Amino acid sequence: MTRRLALLALSSTFLASPLAAQVNTDAGTINPAMVERFFNQPGYSPYAGRNFATQPLWGEIHLHTSWSPDAFAGGTRVGPDEALRYAEGEEITSSTGQPVRLSRPYDFLMVADHSDALGVVASIYEGDATMMADPTLKRWHDEMQKGGAAAGAVVMEMITLQGEGKVPEPMTDPNTQMDIWHKMTEIVESHNDPGKFTALIGYEWTSNYGGGNNLHRNVVYRDGKDKADMVRPMTTFDSDIPNKFWDWMQAYEDKTGGQVLAVPHNGNLSNGLMFATETPDGKPIDAKWAETRARWEPLYEVTQSKGTSEQHPSLAPSDEFADFEIWDKGNLNVVPKEPGMIDYEYAREALKRGLKLQEEFGTNPFKFGLIGSTDDHTGVSSTEENNFWGKFPASEPGPERSTGNAFDFDGRTVKDWKLGASGLTAVWAPENTRASIWDAMKRKEVYGTTGTRITLRFFGGWDFVPDDALGRTPANIGYGKGVPMGGDLMPAPEGASGPNFLVAAMKDPFSGNLDRIQIIKGWLDAEGGMREKIYDVAWSGDREPDADGKLPPVGNTVDVEHATFTNTIGAPELITVWTDPDFDPALKAFYYARVLEIPTPRWTAYDAAYFKDSKFTDDVPMTVNERAYSSPIWYTPAE
Known part of the structure; x- marks a missing residue:
């Protein structure tokens, strides 16, 4: 089920460890290692002494x-x-x-x-x-x-x-x-x-x-x-x-x-x-x-x-x-x-x-x-x-780059x-220093975009439930119950139906609304063959997948001639909890999130509108779907 919320504090994380455990116990088991790593003892101020990033x-x-x-x-x-x-x-x-x-x-x-x-x-x-x-x-x-x-x-x-x-x-x-x-x-x-x-x-x-x-x-x-x-x-x-x-x-x-x-x-x-x-x-x-x-x-x-x-x-x-x-x-x-x-x-x-x-x-x-x-x-x-x-x-910038090499x-x-x-x-570094940024890179708690500044959180675990997507602090829940992007899932608990993922995205305020969030899975099948599958897990509007499971396009508001667009389609934020429906605990796998924006003007459209003597040919793309790619989360079967 897709959930779309107004995540005004999407990247905020507020609670300290014992309180977090109390809040989340009913929704599933807390990951003690992550709690110890990212949360401090409680006091009145939920921000004092925190040891994790609240914004990218x-x-x-x-x-x-x-x-x-x-x-x-x-x-x-x-x-x-x-x-x-x-x-x-x-x-x-x-x-x-x-x-x-x-x-x-x-x-x-x-x-x-x-x-x-x-x-x-x-x-x-x-x-x-x-x-x-x-x-x-x-x-x-x-x-x-x-x-x-x-x-x-x-x-x-x-x-x-x-x-x-x-x-x-x-x-x-x-x-x-x-x-x-x-x-x-x-x-x-x-x-x-x-x-x-x-x-x-x-x-x-x-x-x-x-x-x-x-x-x-x-x-x-x-x-x-x-x-x-x-x-x-x-x-x-x-x-x-x-x-x-x-x-x-x-x-x-x-x-x-x-x-x-x-x-x-x-x-x-x-x-x-x-x-x-x-x-x-x-x-x-x-x-x-x-x-x-x-x-x-x-x-x-x-x-x-x-x-x-x-x-x-x-x-x-x-x-x-x-x-x-x-x-x-x-x-x-x-x-x-x-x-x-x-x-x-x-x-x-x-x-x-x-x-x-x-x-x-x-x-x-x-x-x-x-x-x-x-x-x-x-x-x-x-x-x-x-x-x-x-x-x-x-x-x-100049009209000549429309035909240059x-x-x-x-x-x-x-x-x-x-x-x-x-x-x-x-x-996702807790402070803006060389050491903190480098350490985040080393542990892979990073993501790449095509230039847009989408805010993206991606956590994997075994105990996320749909109600976790209703909270105002997805990172607090994510660190408390799972591992962030770049991490390894803990071994599957006995009887687990599959890993689940808390994924949340918020638009770049200078760019287009969000079309959808996808989770991309790669794995080795029982014969050692390399496989992949793409799941649409959260999307804007009232669209429904077709008979083949494909989600209809979000639409396009770009006025190419004037290099403009409107945010009358798409969503400013998307969040959901998704469980892998095809999970096999015996098979190695990885998962990463891909977030797509609605179509917006490409730089070529801005050039064509600004330089009236530009000579772009008909095969030159004039729109772009900006996107973000999270680092993966890996699953390895217990030996």
């Missing part, structure tokens, strides 16, 4: 500035300092000279410039004598000085040479890299303001193994400058194999006593390598590999400007919402895909395959939470459809209009 923190961990070589070569002049000031809510000037500002400040940001040749391209551009001694770098300098297409060609050549391991030697000097890294951490440290704004230290390790096969990872430090400065960031000049990258992470922690984690990019440009069951150099994976990946990579970037990689429509033909911002033509160099590659590039397939690998190795290497980030190379993190600043300066390799092109204004990460 918003930001991203994948933004490039002029310190990334490809960004600088493409014309980006916004540096780390300006990018962080922008994230804090200041107005800055973009690389094309346009004023830009966020509608709402972020709570955190990580500048994730490429460790390969970090900051070095600026030296090439400026004509540093050491760099100019190399003929390739001298030619790049000359081309970058011309700007436009010539500078763009340098970007493409740089990516190709990196993938082939042939970047000119002056770009790989470790002493130069260490000096620049110290300058980077100094800038980031100057913006970190615990309790108000978190500037995370990090970088991107940019493996393009085999020539454009995107195996990029972002490194997120829990630490400050004192520890981060002790070890030189790893580059693909050291190695472009993920196994070696994990060795670097171990070495960093051993030397500094600090902590790091890594987040793989969306895998849609990896040409089948991101979730392959062998290493990129063709070696079979084993139990150690599975344990190592699971340790270092607790999260996955499910959506960004270069597409969304939750699931491919060809792999889930019954999923009517899978065909969303799909990039599936090739790798980062637009080298075409071969049959079977996409099976190893999408999150849902990897989550299912992880269950299978767990049976083989005893560890699930793909047991990850879901986040979103932009991967913008402009120094401007932009996820709002009416405030979209593109991928590179060439795709910043985001990528062009010898005529193999991807148009600018394929870029998505995505994505954002929401973190």
Whole structure:
């Protein structure tokens, strides 16, 4: 049964542990471990001493500035300092000279410039004598000085040479890299303001193994400058194999006593390598590999400007919402895909395959939470459809981006209009500090969105009942009786009919109403086959599923010509308790929530309305169903 409530305090959680136990006992058994972890002794103030998040923190961990070589070569002049000031809510000037500002400040940001040749391209551009001694770098300098297409060609050549391991030697000097890294951490440290704004230290390790096969990872430090400065960031000049990258992470922690984690990019440009069951150099994976990946990579970037990689429509033909911002033509160099590659590039397939690998190795290497980030190379993190600043300066706002190319390799092109204004990460952290945000990422209590700021709670357990969806404090009930997103269900109690889930969502006040909440289940059947099913569990209006169980569309109020819409359909909040009707206690499974908004104007519609001379063709999408993806909750049968 669907319930729709006015959850004015959806993300609030008020009660302390003994009182919570009294309130919830009649509805089911309290989870003592969760009570002890998140609730304190009672007093009159229900807010004093609480140890859990009452609202999500918003930001991203994948933004490039002029310190990334490809960004600088493409014309980006916004540096780390300006990018962080922008994230804090200041107005800055973009690389094309346009004023830009966020509608709402972020709570955190990580500048994730490429460790390969970090900051070095600026030296090439400026004509540093050491760099100019190399003929390739001298030619790049000359081309970058011309700007436009010539500078763009340098970007493409740089990516190709990196993938082939042939970047000119002056770009790989470790002493130069260490000096620049110290300058980077100094800038980031100057913006970190615990309790108000978190500037995370990090970088991107940019493996393009085999020539454009995107195996990029972002490194997120829990630490400050004192520890981060002790070890030189790893580059693909050291190695472009993920196994070696994990060795670097171990070495960093051993030397500094600090902590790091890594987040793989969306895998849609990896040409089948991101979730392959062998290493990129063709070696079979084993139990150690599975344990190592699971340790270092607790999260996955499910959506960004270069597409969304939750699931491919060809792999889930019954999923009517899978065909969303799909990039599936090739790798980062637009080298075409071969049959079977996409099976190893999408999150849902990897989550299912992880269950299978767990049976083989005893560890699930793909047991990850879901986040979103932009991967913008402009120094401007932009996820709002009416405030979209593109991928590179060439795709910043202007009528020409209606026909421009985001990528062009010898005529193999991807148009600018394929870029998505995505994505954002929401973190359920009790305070806005590096340690608190990092810890939430590590335990996977995070979720990703396509740019909207939907508030989403998702808890799993065995004792939720329908009346739990009537309360004003879903997180209080959720923590008291179950586990949050990113967690593992406790073993099934004797006689349990199935796990149940408390899921609640509230709209972004700047965006569209909510269409529905879905819970997506993946599992291994009795024969070891990978299965999935999508359940509509809460929705707006009086719609009823048809004979095939499909819910009718919510409708569409978008006026494309004027890039407007009305919130006369949909719901501002949705909440329900749902029990898996197909549960088999002998089978491994995972569950995650997907929340969909009603259709709203896409950035292309805003461009068409603003730039009267834009030339979008009829195949360009003008509306978008923004969405949020929770991290999964896993079920493992008791042995």
